[in-house]
Amino acid sequence: MTVSLPSAPIPTIRRVCMFVVAVRTFAVDAGAVQEVFRGTVTTPVPRGPAAIRGLLNLRGRIVPAVDMRRRLGFDPTAGEGIHVVLSANGETYSLIVDAMADVIDIPMVAIEKPTSAVDGAQRECIDGVYAARGGLVYLLSIEAILAGLGETAAERKLR
Amino acid sequence: MAETRVYGSGSPAGARPRAATGFRPMNDNEEFVREFLVESAENLDQLDRDLVALEENPRDADRLASIFRTVHTIKGTSGFFGFAKLGAITHSGEHLLGQLRDGKIDLDDDVAGVLLNLVDAVRSILDRIEKTGGEGDEDFHGLSQTLARVSAEAIRRREDGGVVVTRLTPPAGIAPSSPAVVESTVEAASPLPIEAPVAVPLPLEVPDVAVAAEPPAALPLPTSAQIAESTDAGPRPLPTDGLSAGPAPAAATGAARAQKPAVAERSIRVDLGLLGSLVDLVGELVLARNQLESTVRHPAAASRDDHPELIKVVHRIDSVTAALQAAAMKTRMQPIEQVFSKFPRIVRDLAVTCRKEVMLEIDGADTELDRSLIETIRDPLTHLVRNAVDHGIESPEVRVARGKLPAGRLALRAYHESGQVTVEIRDDGGGIPVEAVRNKAVARGLVTAEQAALLPDDRVLQFIFEPGFSTAAKVTDVSGRGVGMDVVRTNIEAIGGSVDIASRPGLGTTVRVRIPLTLAIIPALIVSCGSHRFAIPQAAVRELIALRAGATASAVAVEGLDGAPVMRLRGRLLPLVFLGDLLGIEATATAGSADRPAHGTVVVFSVDDHVFGLVVDGVAVSEDIVVKPIVAALVALGLYAGATVRGDGAVVLILDPRGIAQAARVPTRPAADGAADSAAAFDSNPDRYLVCESPAGRLIAVPLDDVARLETFPRERIQQAAGQSVVHREGRLTAIADVDGVLCGTPTAIDAPGVTAVILASALGDVGLRVRRILEVVTPEAPINRGLRGRGVLGTIAIAGRATEVIDVRAALPGAADEASRQVPA
Numbered sequence: 001m002t003v004s005l006p007s008a009p010i011p012t013i014r015r016v017c018m019f020v021v022a023v024r025t026f027a028v029d030a031g032a033v034q035e036v037f038r039g040t041v042t043t044p045v046p047r048g049p050a051a052i053r054g055l056l057n058l059r060g061r062i063v064p065a066v067d068m069r070r071r072l073g074f075d076p077t078a079g080e081g082i083h084v085v086l087s088a089n090g091e092t093y094s095l096i097v098d099a100m101a102d103v104i105d106i107p108m109v110a111i112e113k114p115t116s117a118v119d120g121a122q123r124e125c126i127d128g129v130y131a132a133r134g135g136l137v138y139l140l141s142i143e144a145i146l147a148g149l150g151e152t153a154a155e156r157k158l159r
Numbered sequence: 160m161a162e163t164r165v166y167g168s169g170s171p172a173g174a175r176p177r178a179a180t181g182f183r184p185m186n187d188n189e190e191f192v193r194e195f196l197v198e199s200a201e202n203l204d205q206l207d208r209d210l211v212a213l214e215e216n217p218r219d220a221d222r223l224a225s226i227f228r229t230v231h232t233i234k235g236t237s238g239f240f241g242f243a244k245l246g247a248i249t250h251s252g253e254h255l256l257g258q259l260r261d262g263k264i265d266l267d268d269d270v271a272g273v274l275l276n277l278v279d280a281v282r283s284i285l286d287r288i289e290k291t292g293g294e295g296d297e298d299f300h301g302l303s304q305t306l307a308r309v310s311a312e313a314i315r316r317r318e319d320g321g322v323v324v325t326r327l328t329p330p331a332g333i334a335p336s337s338p339a340v341v342e343s344t345v346e347a348a349s350p351l352p353i354e355a356p357v358a359v360p361l362p363l364e365v366p367d368v369a370v371a372a373e374p375p376a377a378l379p380l381p382t383s384a385q386i387a388e389s390t391d392a393g394p395r396p397l398p399t400d401g402l403s404a405g406p407a408p409a410a411a412t413g414a415a416r417a418q419k420p421a422v423a424e425r426s427i428r429v430d431l432g433l434l435g436s437l438v439d440l441v442g443e444l445v446l447a448r449n450q451l452e453s454t455v456r457h458p459a460a461a462s463r464d465d466h467p468e469l470i471k472v473v474h475r476i477d478s479v480t481a482a483l484q485a486a487a488m489k490t491r492m493q494p495i496e497q498v499f500s501k502f503p504r505i506v507r508d509l510a511v512t513c514r515k516e517v518m519l520e521i522d523g524a525d526t527e528l529d530r531s532l533i534e535t536i537r538d539p540l541t542h543l544v545r546n547a548v549d550h551g552i553e554s555p556e557v558r559v560a561r562g563k564l565p566a567g568r569l570a571l572r573a574y575h576e577s578g579q580v581t582v583e584i585r586d587d588g589g590g591i592p593v594e595a596v597r598n599k600a601v602a603r604g605l606v607t608a609e610q611a612a613l614l615p616d617d618r619v620l621q622f623i624f625e626p627g628f629s630t631a632a633k634v635t636d637v638s639g640r641g642v643g644m645d646v647v648r649t650n651i652e653a654i655g656g657s658v659d660i661a662s663r664p665g666l667g668t669t670v671r672v673r674i675p676l677t678l679a680i681i682p683a684l685i686v687s688c689g690s691h692r693f694a695i696p697q698a699a700v701r702e703l704i705a706l707r708a709g710a711t712a713s714a715v716a717v718e719g720l721d722g723a724p725v726m727r728l729r730g731r732l733l734p735l736v737f738l739g740d741l742l743g744i745e746a747t748a749t750a751g752s753a754d755r756p757a758h759g760t761v762v763v764f765s766v767d768d769h770v771f772g773l774v775v776d777g778v779a780v781s782e783d784i785v786v787k788p789i790v791a792a793l794v795a796l797g798l799y800a801g802a803t804v805r806g807d808g809a810v811v812l813i814l815d816p817r818g819i820a821q822a823a824r825v826p827t828r829p830a831a832d833g834a835a836d837s838a839a840a841f842d843s844n845p846d847r848y849l850v851c852e853s854p855a856g857r858l859i860a861v862p863l864d865d866v867a868r869l870e871t872f873p874r875e876r877i878q879q880a881a882g883q884s885v886v887h888r889e890g891r892l893t894a895i896a897d898v899d900g901v902l903c904g905t906p907t908a909i910d911a912p913g914v915t916a917v918i919l920a921s922a923l924g925d926v927g928l929r930v931r932r933i934l935e936v937v938t939p940e941a942p943i944n945r946g947l948r949g950r951g952v953l954g955t956i957a958i959a960g961r962a963t964e965v966i967d968v969r970a971a972l973p974g975a976a977d978e979a980s981r982q983v984p985a
Contacts, residue, residue: 043810046691046742047796055789055802055810060443062787062802062810091790149792 012108018101018137019084022074026138027130028095030103032086039080039096049149053096058085064149065094071145073121088142095145106130111139124148195236196289197428202229203285206278207504210271214507217266226274227256233281244294245284251306252277264313268511273309275504276302431530434490441480441487442785442804448480449806488680489527495573495582496524498537502544502571509548516555516566517548523573528580528676535654536582536674539647543584543670544569546644551588551668561665563587579656580674587667591660593619600625620660624648652766655681655698683784683803685811686762686775689744692811694784694803695773699816701765703778704728706748706757726761726772727868733763734771736823738814742798748774769820786813797822847938848965850958851917851930854907855899860937860956860965861928867920869933871913884909886916886927893918893925898966901951919968928966 016027042054042065051071052064065083069076081096111128125148128139209226213219234249252274258264280302287295455473499521510517552558552567559565572583593616600622601611611619626645648658656674675681675698683694684703704726724735739746748759761772784803789812793799800815819825848860849869870888877884877895884895895916899907909929916927937958943965945954953967 041809043802043812044691045793045796045799045812046744047798048793052793055812057804057808057810060439060446060787060804062789062804064790064793093790146792 019097020099021068034085211503214271251303255310492527499524520570526573547586551586582672585669590664591662685779688738689746694813701763704761706759737774764816766816771825850934853898860963867918
């Protein structure tokens with residue numbers, strides 16, 4: 001942020017929705033989350049990105065479900081998981097997570113850069129870390145999660 | 160401009176730079192400008208039609224009044240928004256129209272032409288306003304001056320001669336008041352003689368509308384003050400200078416509404432996105448209804464006895480849902496008039512350019528189809544109409560010489576037919592010279608001369624849809640048809656439609672375009688592959704062929720030229736794509752091998768230049784599906800066109816046949832352009848032979864080109880008729896010839912339980928050669944040795960060092976071919 005910019009109100013607080021994937025607690029901006037529901041049947045997409053578990057029917061809309069365990073480089077489980085439906089760039093996605101946690105307000109100043117302990121697939125998706133009372137919360141960039149999917153698709157196409 | 164008719168949520172007008180304007184909030188003004196643009200676009204289309212119709216019938220006072228009102232409204236509104244150029248040219252145009260209306264001048268080609276130019280100029284300015292928010296730098300002074308000059312000349316002409324003959328052919332049976340039928344006679348016969356007037360001074364019909372002439376001082380270019388003066392009152396609902404006494408309640412909405420004022424009052428503009436979500440929600444409701452029904456109808460449902468009323472309610476919800484679904488789908492429909500309305504003008508201009516006379520008839524303009532389709536068919540239909548005028552209809556001289564009326568007839572007709580919309584473009588021109596097309600097809604290597612000779616004329620005509628068929632061909636010079644016809648067909652087929660053409664030399668050509676009613680709901684096949692289900696758009700499917708155990712011979716899946724699996728289908732090699740392999744799915748379908756019988760279903764696709772078979776495990780059902788979009792990341796895979804939700808709520812992916820052809824690298828069917836070589840290699844290699852063993856153990860070869868397919872029948876199905884062995888297949892009797900009998904006169908008995916036959920290409924008649932077994936398909940290293948001919952033998956080829964007789968099918972089986980070519984009813 002340069003000083004010359006007009007004094008647009010810089011948000012001092014980031015409201016996030018927390019969830020658990022494997023052993024870590026992650027969070028996305030709460031504003032993007034549309035709804036949360038328990039596991040449902042998905043239709044697999046052959047040759048699709050590995051992280052897309054399948055398509056689900058959300059009241060007539062076809063929504064791809066992203067297996068967050070796969071996306072973040074954890075071992076997949078057989079569990080159906082919980083769907084966190086959110087939209088970005090005009091498209092609706094569902095993120096399959098293991099468990100939901102609270103919605104909390106995080107002071108922007110308390111958000112730190114991800115440490116070097118975070119690597120690989122997680123590193124490209126995480127844009128901040130917050131030390132909550134119960135442990136570290138990794139803040140995810142929805143755009144980064146979804147952009148990674150597109151690349152996977154393109155790579156596959158090249159093969 | 161038509162795309163401005165209905166705005167989506169992101170309006171182009173919203174993109175204009177925001178400038179400060181007095182008190183009025185910019186958003187309001189933008190809203191008005193957008194409304195103005197939409198309305199004007201509609202009015203301009205109507206203006207085109209009205210002017211062409213007026214040219215036809217210059218004394219149609221109502222129409223003239225309507226034109227005047229439209230131009231006046233645009234002028235008034237442009238003044239309100241400060242569009243000076245628009246104001247200036249419409250002012251000049253209004254002046255000319257005023258003189259026309261007041262009977263001071265007559266409508267001749269010059270006047271009509273300049274008025275049409277005015278419409279174009281207005282359209283171009285509006286276009287610019289829509290895109291940039293401003294009028295642009297284009298200079299329209301020339302047009303204003305031309306308008307003034309034409310006006311002055313017309314007055315002088317009137318004073319000189321007082322002649323008003325504008326039409327040579329008085330149109331009969333015109334019904335200008337009917338919006339569905341617009342007839343127009345367009346003449347190429349240039350400006351009429353002015354110096355030598357025919358003495359028919361027509362009585363001037365003063366319009367019913369009481370009019371007051373504009374001050375003549377306004378003839379030169381109006382000053383901006385003048386415009387401001389005449390428009391400062393803003394968009395007045397009623398023009399005050401001339402038509403105030405006229406019956407003009409619809410003036411505010413312009414001429415487009417003048418003919419059916421009721422529509423304006425009964426319709427509203429709705430955001431497309433809103434309509435889309437309405438249709439989606441209704442689709443959801445249909446699913447919920449289905450689930451409700453199955454729950455209630457379930458035998459275990461206790462509710463049935465507990466709540467007898469529930470059944471009634473479910474029935475009611477069922478019928479209401481069905482009605483709601485139909486109504487929701489109808490909101491997406493628009494009359495094809497949106498496309499047709501441009502044609503009177505296009506035909507008129509083209510006829511003038513080509514020096515032809517064309518009478519355009521439009522019928523069924525109120526036929527409705529999905530809005531998205533309207534846009535897609537606009538260009539193809541325009542192309543066909545242009546073709547008809549440019550190349551179909553002859554010049555007046557030629558027509559008269561041929562005993563026809565000098566004015567050609569071009570009929571456009573749209574109607575519903577079995578769930579589709581058919582658009583017919585019929586002309587009574589010279590027709591397409593079939594022989595020229597036939598020769599061209601042969602020259603291009605699309606067919607052999609023999610095949611071409613056998614093809615019926617209507618089949619030959621289909622060649623003009625081949626890519627690049629006549630762009631560089633002589634046919635163009637003769638008939639002119641064909642340029643871009645492949646594009647027409649591609650575009651129409653892309654939306655699941657079809658095009659066919661019929662032509663009779665000297666009598667004219669009819670092109671029929673069939674279009675589905677909607678793209679949102681398409682007929683599809685639900686196929687299975689392993690545990691997966693997929694939907695396949697039926698429009699691309701040509702046929703289905705079962706690969707069955709025991710029938711391996713009839714569908715020999717041989718290795719293709721480069722190791723890819725292919726199948727021989729009616730004399731052509733069909734590349735096969737196994738869906739399981741393509742998608743990495745464990746599938747049960749197989750081409751068959753020594754230890755595994757063939758299994759699966761071949762879905763034969765025809766898309767673009769690709770014809771190929773997609774092998775799936777099975778076809779479950781054929782049903783109408785609602786196409787729903789999928790996210791870009793999945794579209795990028797190139798395999799799926801979308802997805803659909805089935806009755807049970809399950810999501811099913813829709814396969815994209817085009818993408819599959821590309822992903823599987825299906826070879827392109829030989830294109831028309833100099834593809835004779837690849838055609839030979841791929842499809843009709845004359846040097847490929849099917850090698851079999853005759854019942855007596857003799858090694859024989861049959862040219863692969865002569866083979867249609869290989870089949871196996873149980874011995875019981877072979878019957879004796881007229882001293883021949885015949886088998887009843889595909890609704891006809893096929894003679895089964897004994898190869899040994901042909902070659903050495905000693906027939907062999909049928910001893911095996913199954914009879915394998917090489918069914919010959921249909922051009923050779925319904926004949927099959929009985930063989931003991933099929934060995935292989937070979938391309939011999941050395942060409943056929945024709946020195947070693949004999950009875951029924953074409954020559955010999957060496958296969959693995961062994962001489963093999965090549966059967967001369969034609970010579971060997973004259974009797975059989977004659978006999979069997981007569982179809983025997985089942």
